[in-house]
Amino acid sequence: MSDLTKLTLTAALDGLDSKAFSSRELTQSFIEAIEASNDTLNAYVVKTPEKALAMADASDARRAAGQAGKLDGAPIGVKDLYCTKGVRTTACSEILGEFTPTYESTVTQNLWDAGAVMLGKLNMDEFAMGSSNETSRFGPPSNPWRRAGSNRALTSGGSSGGSATAVAADLCLAATASDTGGSIRQPAAFTGTVGIKPTYGRASRYGMVAFASSLDQAGPIAKTVEDAALLTEIMCSHDPEDSTSLPVATPDWRADVHKGVKGMKIGIPAEYRVDGMPQEIEDLWSQGIKWLQDMGAQIVNVSLPHTKYALPAYYIVAPAEASSNLARYDGMRFGQRVSGDDLTDTYQGTRASGFGAEVQRRLMIGTYVLSSGYYDAYYLRAQKVRTKILQDFQTVFADVDALLTPTCPSAAFAYGEKSGDPVQMYLNDIFTVTANLAGLPGISIPAALDGQGLPLGLQVIGKALDEATCFRVAGALEEAAGFVAKPERWW
Numbered sequence: 001m002s003d004l005t006k007l008t009l010t011a012a013l014d015g016l017d018s019k020a021f022s023s024r025e026l027t028q029s030f031i032e033a034i035e036a037s038n039d040t041l042n043a044y045v046v047k048t049p050e051k052a053l054a055m056a057d058a059s060d061a062r063r064a065a066g067q068a069g070k071l072d073g074a075p076i077g078v079k080d081l082y083c084t085k086g087v088r089t090t091a092c093s094e095i096l097g098e099f100t101p102t103y104e105s106t107v108t109q110n111l112w113d114a115g116a117v118m119l120g121k122l123n124m125d126e127f128a129m130g131s132s133n134e135t136s137r138f139g140p141p142s143n144p145w146r147r148a149g150s151n152r153a154l155t156s157g158g159s160s161g162g163s164a165t166a167v168a169a170d171l172c173l174a175a176t177a178s179d180t181g182g183s184i185r186q187p188a189a190f191t192g193t194v195g196i197k198p199t200y201g202r203a204s205r206y207g208m209v210a211f212a213s214s215l216d217q218a219g220p221i222a223k224t225v226e227d228a229a230l231l232t233e234i235m236c237s238h239d240p241e242d243s244t245s246l247p248v249a250t251p252d253w254r255a256d257v258h259k260g261v262k263g264m265k266i267g268i269p270a271e272y273r274v275d276g277m278p279q280e281i282e283d284l285w286s287q288g289i290k291w292l293q294d295m296g297a298q299i300v301n302v303s304l305p306h307t308k309y310a311l312p313a314y315y316i317v318a319p320a321e322a323s324s325n326l327a328r329y330d331g332m333r334f335g336q337r338v339s340g341d342d343l344t345d346t347y348q349g350t351r352a353s354g355f356g357a358e359v360q361r362r363l364m365i366g367t368y369v370l371s372s373g374y375y376d377a378y379y380l381r382a383q384k385v386r387t388k389i390l391q392d393f394q395t396v397f398a399d400v401d402a403l404l405t406p407t408c409p410s411a412a413f414a415y416g417e418k419s420g421d422p423v424q425m426y427l428n429d430i431f432t433v434t435a436n437l438a439g440l441p442g443i444s445i446p447a448a449l450d451g452q453g454l455p456l457g458l459q460v461i462g463k464a465l466d467e468a469t470c471f472r473v474a475g476a477l478e479e480a481a482g483f484v485a486k487p488e489r490w491w
């Protein structure tokens with residue numbers, strides 16, 4: 001039998017349906033692929049092969065009984081940010097020690113209810129803070145892609161770098177990820193995969209380790225737009241356990257993927273043409289515009305004047321919320337504890353040893369911008385900017401159906417290339433944070449290889465709750481780009 005791990009999610013489900021192979025066989029192939037590669041790629045921080053095989057057998061039995069769900073038998077990887085009952089969940093932070101949840105996140109429960117099989121927990125930046133996974137307590141995963149003629153290890157982006165590596169290297173059919181400022185879309189762009197951040201509130205945050213609650217959103221990384229559409233449908237649901245979860249139905253978006261863009265109006269925001277943007281990114285963007293035009297879309301130049309304030313606003317709002325959310329890690333309830341002479345000493349010792357440098361930096365920034373005297377100057381002002389950014393989008397969306405931008409200002413970078421300078425690292429999020437600040441859906445699709453042979457992504461941003469249009473435009477771009485490249489295997 002050909003290598004089952006190379007199948008798309010949709011093709012694998014077809015194969016299970018037609019009894020070409022069983023979920024056990026499929027799952028076994030992934031377990032072997034993970035075993036053979038994890039020392040090198042470091043995508044999984046917890047492997048659950050026995051659980052996976054038990055879930056696969058249960059799935060095969062359901063399918064034989066004619067009771068298969070929409071994802072029945074499909075092996076999936078889970079970002080270590082989702083609480084999984086009985087399986088260690090640490091958001092790749094030392095402070096969570098060996099924390100093993102006694103409950104399941106709503107998103108992962110939705111997957112298991114649809115019949116999916118869990119392969120394990122995927123690497124990420126500590127508490128999802130980062131763009132390269134260099135802040136993971138377990139060390140970073142490697143990008144399966146390398147620059148032509150070079151064997152220098154590249155990051156697979158962040159914070160969902162493990163998810164992106166696993167999907168790109170065929171170590172799962174698809175993976176869950178999460179996006180607070182770009183953590184689904186940027187790793188997808190760096191690895192030639194598809195990633196969507198749905199509208200804020202589409203998916204439940206219940207059981208997701210919190211980073212910045214008003215920005216955090218669950219979504220998948222997958223091999224194709226259709227796979228992403230299916231997984232998004234299953235992951236999203238209204239959940240009374242999350243007060244910001246939207247009481248809306250979750251449609252089947254797969255049909256939208258092939259509807260084409262004829263007659264659609266696509267906006268091109270002038271402000272995303274930033275200083276110092278590499279020519280290759282410019283060229284890719286122009287190519288994307290041409291593809292859409294050739295397929296019958298109308299291109300409209302638009303302006304989102306407050307875009308330049310998005311990154312500074314994000315790096316105030318996100319750390320502010322993080323400093324509040326992460327106050328719960330005090331050595332009393334979860335994971336690690338460093339006992340001191342008194343309570344304050346215990347708090348300080350635990351937090352100083354349990355949080356890594358980037359998390360500590362964010363907590364200090366967040367505490368500072370919320371402190372009395374600075375609150376108005378920083379936090380309140382950032383919130384006002386956030387409203388302006390949302391209003392910019394609302395104005396242009398009165399006229400266009402979706403926006404097309406590059407996903408990132410660069411291709412995958414190497415370890416150490418940006419980690420010495422936090423601002424350089426933060427600048428990588430310049431095109432992605434806007435959708436989080438405005439709560440809008442955004443999808444990244446692999447569109448081309450750069451001169452060094454690395455994947456580049458295009459981003460489609462849609463109106464709130466209009467993932468359908470995102471999938472439609474993304475599907476058209478996927479078809480036009482015909483991106484089929486895979487990393488050459490070195491691991």
Ligand code: GLN
Binds near residue numbers: 180181182
């Ligand atoms: N890279 C961004 C940050 O470091 C986004 C992270 C995310 O989306 N979780 O905050």
